[in-house]
Amino acid sequence: MARTKATRGSCVYCGKEFTRWGMTKHLQSCPQRAEQTGQTTGAGKSVPIFHLLVQDAYGGDFWLHLEISGQAPLQALDEYLRAIWLECCGHLSAFEIEGTRYTKKTRGFESLPGEKSWGVHVGSIFRPGVQGSHQYDFGSTTELALEVVAERQGVWRGKPIALMARNAPLDLKCSVCGKAAEWICTECLYEADDWFFCEEHLMDHEHEDDMALPVVNSPRMGTCGYEGPAEPPY
Secondary structure: OOOOOOOEEEEOOOOOEEEHHHHHHHHHHOHHHHHHHOOOOOOOOEEEEEEEEEEEOOOOOOEEEEEEEOOOEHHHHHHHHHHHHHOOOOOOEEEEEOOEEEEOOOOOOOOOOOOEEOOOEHHHOOOOOOEEEEEEOOOOOEEEEEEEEEEEEEEOOOOOEEEEEEEOOOOOEOOOOOOEOOEEEOOOOOOOOOOEEOHHHHHHOOOOOOOEEEOOOOOOOOOOOOOOOOOOOO
């Protein structure tokens, strides 16, 4: 899926639009973000809070800017990524961070040498500059790249992860008429040049809807049985 322009998205706090790298810089100085997240006193303990950039590993069209409490287990990040981007059939998944592999410890399965549990709190492994990856489904794998952009101290309340920005849905067109694409033919995805269709032209397509999956704002679009994210809030 070739693209010529970087995808853009809106800041949750102020609504301004940037590319993923522009958003990285913007979030560090966004006044509305500082106002909404700047509480460091009062009830609650101050904890490290990490700014994460998560993107599809091979294109960068899909991206998320997240904040995560340093007290959250790495498993919470896996659950979040599944909900917003990945979950289709209950596949296994794993992180690799700074050369160490982290997975869910499952009864009856032995860990690989050097493998660690993703029950670890992210505050013990994250720091600005740390990079890693996340793999969902070891058959039809969707791989994500992770980077810890920044760290701050603050009082954390609510769910362990907050969405700060994400890419807007891709502007994909029907290969027949040029209208907004609603479906992707997974049969043609690997065998033809055109695989996006509107509702009307999917019905005229040689594979009809037998091999079709919906166009969604996720790097797992068109893979396995993925039909879209869970309902927000994530």
